[in-house]
Amino acid sequence: MATGNRQQSTSFLGSKNDLVMGIKGLYSLLQSEPSRFGKSWSWSSRNSHGKGLHVFIDGPALHHHLVSSWVEEIRKNDSTLCHISSASIDNIPYNTRSRPKLPVDAPAWSNELAYVSSSPCSTVVLYELTYSFLHTLFLTGIQQVHVVWDGLTHGSKRRTQIQRFETQCYQSYQNAQHFIMNDFCGSKDKLPQPTCHLWGECIMQEAICNLQETLENEEFGQRDRSLWNHFAENEADIYLGHFFFNQKKQDTNYCFDDEYIVLSNDTDLFVYSSIPGFIPLSTLMFEIASCTGPAHMRNSSVMEYDYAVKGWIFTQHQFHSAFPYVLYTPTRIATGKVILTLSQLFFS
Amino acid sequence: MIIIAALAGCDYTLDPILQQALYEVRHVLVKSDGGGLRLRDRNDPSCKKSLIAIFRCLGNILQNMVSAFESLLAKEFLTVVGNALVDHYTDPRRKNNRHHQQQQHMKGIEIHEGTKISFVHALIEISGIYNETSCLIKPLRKRSINQLISPDVTLRRILKHRVFYCKPLIEIHHIHGQSHNHSVWADPTFSSCRARLYAVLAYICKECSVYDSVDDYVHRIQGSRHVFQYVPVPIADWISLLKSHSTGEQNMPFIEMIGFILGSPASEQLQITTMSIPMNACFLLTSFKAKLLLFTASFISTLFPDYRHFIKRFHPLDLPTSTHYKTHFLDAYNYLQVALIHTKLAYGIFALSASPLDESLNHFDRFLLDETLLWSVWRRMEEENSHYTRNNWDFKDLSPEYPLKIIEVTVDVSTVDYFHIRMKLCQQWKLWFEH
Numbered sequence: 001m002a003t004g005n006r007q008q009s010t011s012f013l014g015s016k017n018d019l020v021m022g023i024k025g026l027y028s029l030l031q032s033e034p035s036r037f038g039k040s041w042s043w044s045s046r047n048s049h050g051k052g053l054h055v056f057i058d059g060p061a062l063h064h065h066l067v068s069s070w071v072e073e074i075r076k077n078d079s080t081l082c083h084i085s086s087a088s089i090d091n092i093p094y095n096t097r098s099r100p101k102l103p104v105d106a107p108a109w110s111n112e113l114a115y116v117s118s119s120p121c122s123t124v125v126l127y128e129l130t131y132s133f134l135h136t137l138f139l140t141g142i143q144q145v146h147v148v149w150d151g152l153t154h155g156s157k158r159r160t161q162i163q164r165f166e167t168q169c170y171q172s173y174q175n176a177q178h179f180i181m182n183d184f185c186g187s188k189d190k191l192p193q194p195t196c197h198l199w200g201e202c203i204m205q206e207a208i209c210n211l212q213e214t215l216e217n218e219e220f221g222q223r224d225r226s227l228w229n230h231f232a233e234n235e236a237d238i239y240l241g242h243f244f245f246n247q248k249k250q251d252t253n254y255c256f257d258d259e260y261i262v263l264s265n266d267t268d269l270f271v272y273s274s275i276p277g278f279i280p281l282s283t284l285m286f287e288i289a290s291c292t293g294p295a296h297m298r299n300s301s302v303m304e305y306d307y308a309v310k311g312w313i314f315t316q317h318q319f320h321s322a323f324p325y326v327l328y329t330p331t332r333i334a335t336g337k338v339i340l341t342l343s344q345l346f347f348s
Numbered sequence: 349m350i351i352i353a354a355l356a357g358c359d360y361t362l363d364p365i366l367q368q369a370l371y372e373v374r375h376v377l378v379k380s381d382g383g384g385l386r387l388r389d390r391n392d393p394s395c396k397k398s399l400i401a402i403f404r405c406l407g408n409i410l411q412n413m414v415s416a417f418e419s420l421l422a423k424e425f426l427t428v429v430g431n432a433l434v435d436h437y438t439d440p441r442r443k444n445n446r447h448h449q450q451q452q453h454m455k456g457i458e459i460h461e462g463t464k465i466s467f468v469h470a471l472i473e474i475s476g477i478y479n480e481t482s483c484l485i486k487p488l489r490k491r492s493i494n495q496l497i498s499p500d501v502t503l504r505r506i507l508k509h510r511v512f513y514c515k516p517l518i519e520i521h522h523i524h525g526q527s528h529n530h531s532v533w534a535d536p537t538f539s540s541c542r543a544r545l546y547a548v549l550a551y552i553c554k555e556c557s558v559y560d561s562v563d564d565y566v567h568r569i570q571g572s573r574h575v576f577q578y579v580p581v582p583i584a585d586w587i588s589l590l591k592s593h594s595t596g597e598q599n600m601p602f603i604e605m606i607g608f609i610l611g612s613p614a615s616e617q618l619q620i621t622t623m624s625i626p627m628n629a630c631f632l633l634t635s636f637k638a639k640l641l642l643f644t645a646s647f648i649s650t651l652f653p654d655y656r657h658f659i660k661r662f663h664p665l666d667l668p669t670s671t672h673y674k675t676h677f678l679d680a681y682n683y684l685q686v687a688l689i690h691t692k693l694a695y696g697i698f699a700l701s702a703s704p705l706d707e708s709l710n711h712f713d714r715f716l717l718d719e720t721l722l723w724s725v726w727r728r729m730e731e732e733n734s735h736y737t738r739n740n741w742d743f744k745d746l747s748p749e750y751p752l753k754i755i756e757v758t759v760d761v762s763t764v765d766y767f768h769i770r771m772k773l774c775q776q777w778k779l780w781f782e783h
Contacts, residue, residue, distance in 0.1 A: 025395030025399035026356070029396050152504045154477050158361070165516070165567075172516035173569075238478070272478075
């Protein structure tokens with residue numbers, strides 16, 4: 001029906017430097033044989049047919065992803081950090097103009113401080129990136145987006161946290177030196193390093209709240225779309241594991257592969273058999289094509305373009321098929337009457 | 349999958365004994381014929397190769413023991429599989445372990461009974477971590493102010509793990525031969541403020557008897573080296589001070605708490621003597637963000653008086669190239685950021701201490717119920733700046749650092765126009781930051 005006369009795809013939101021978390025070596029294994037453990041996945045505004053798709057996003061993973069993507073964009077375009085300005089932000093694909101409200105709601109600060117790149121990814125940039133990323137997801141026809149934020153991690157994760165903390169300190173120090181010396185261009189070791197902002201997660205949550213308000217005021221039939229912030233008591237993956245387990249228990253007719261998608265870089269998600277699988281954020285690719293179909297398709301500005309999002313989903317099902325015995329789940333408990341999976345045994 | 353995660357390694361680190369047991373069993377599996385790795389990979393396996401070997405070994409065990417699992421619960425399952433795994437791959441009689449036998453002989457690797465027990469314990473512990481009971485906090489569509497603070501992970505980490513991470517800033521520790529080997533986090537005023545915050549937190553949460561210090565994890569530069577260390581922040585003295593001034597009420601009066609947190613480090617008197625106008629004014633504003641901004645601005649104005657000057661000089665499209673200005677810009681910016689973090693912590697603590705008078709009330713607006721405070725601040729401002737009030741009230745010329753004394757005033761609150769006061773204070777806030 002509608003064919004694209006202008007196609008534009010972007011890998012901007014696909015960074016190779018994303019922080020991979022979870023079981024050591026598993027992400028590398030998945031990547032080495034992608035078609036064995038996963039399949040391609042796509043969703044577009046044209047093909048959604050009003051079907052409801054719920055997308056769950058690991059908030060901290062998205063944070064790292066956006067920051068590293070932005071830094072990669074700077075490196076690609078050979079731009080210097082010192083000259084990040086509103087003009088640079090205009091280059092963000094599918095950017096939606098909006099007014100960021102920083103945790104400190106001072107216009108003077110937000111305009112002057114945040115654009116000046118004392119950090120490779122300042123709060124205003126991160127706000128815009130979050131807003132654009134989520135807005136584009138909605139344009140592809142996705143109906144509900146849930147962003148899950150980490151709570152308090154287990155004490156035994158302290159060593160991992162410290163390792164990440166120290167890496168961030170090295171990178172921040174390097175960035176500060178280069179900022180002062182004004183020499184971000186040139187040799188590779190002087191290129192900006194992805195550094196998270198102190199207020200990074202706060203500003204992302206702010207962007208989510210503001211986008212939620214925008215969606216509620218949309219005139220183009222977007223009112224059925226919604227965006228949620230979830231704050232987990234513990235870690236996001238534990239939250240998701242329990243959430244899907246409860247959903248599955250409530251309604252056994254759910255078709256998880258079709259209705260739920262998880263965007264994350266955390267291979268720990270495979271520990272929870274209730275989670276259908278996950279799409280690494282680095283594999284996401286947005287596509288846009290202008291419509292040349294019937295006029296009614298172009299009545300609104302939203303429908304003027306076909307938006308699509310593609311990615312590679314690693315599914316529990318395929319993973320289980322690859323290692324049938326390793327992920328063996330006993331089908332019966334002592335009574336021999338009730339069927340329980342291994343995960344149910346663990347959760348019980 | 350939990351056994352895989354435990355053996356291959358995950359984000360969680362257990363006690364050294366348990367960790368060592370996991371390492372030894374992994375080592376045996378990777379070296380074994382059952383792991384199926386090439387000889388060169390067995391000696392120096394990558395994470396991926398180790399994982400593959402573990403998959404193979406575990407698959408082999410489970411394949412032969414399917415029927416044995418039918419009546420097992422999770423913990424028993426882990427125990428049986430853990431024991432079976434160790435027994436199978438360390439049994440020298442097994443034909444397929446010839447290579448392993450040689451390896452063991454050569455390197456003296458041996459799985460002792462104690463290690464086997466530790467290994468099973470490690471599996472159970474990792475399982476417990478992954479299946480930690482998670483309270484599903486209700487998803488929030490629109491965050492209100494108290495929702496912004498209540499899931500404050502930093503506060504919860506301080507309470508549970510007694511640690512505060514001084515997160516990295518884009519900062520220079522060493523400038524032009526002048527040694528700045530400490531971070532902005534280590535500024536004495538901030539350090540003192542944090543110690544008081546920890547003390548108030550422990551006091552409010554009735555944890556005083558449980559701990560007497562919190563560790564700050566800090567980064568500093570020593571010569572050309574990066575040093576990371578825990579710095580214990582003792583809070584016992586502060587808690588004693590708090591207790592000695594306690595009125596016996598369940599909640600510490602708000603005004604006392606703010607005075608305590610912001611008090612001068614030199615002063616050990618639990619009383620408010622001087623506070624800047626914006627610092628007081630922030631409690632009178634209805635907007636949380638406005639309050640936060642004023643609070644922070646007043647907080648840092650004493651530390652870094654020129655910060656507005658330096659920030660204003662930097663327009664994004666007109667950045668000066670001077671190293672001097674850039675350095676000062678970073679300093680000013682970092683002072684702001686760190687002050688904001690402390691302010692956020694303080695508000696998180698205030699929110700915890702607020703008495704649950706009415707759940708529908710915003711935590712921060714509850715503080716405004718203290719009308720005596722509101723009135724006393726206003727009255728004092730009127731008294732000491734009467735010439736401004738006479739001339740249509742213009743805060744423009746009012747110095748942000750203007751000292752203000754809180755005085756006890758008994759007043760008929762029904763006659764006070766609080767709305768008017770708040771509006772005027774909002775104007776002050778705007779003017780303060782536009783200049």
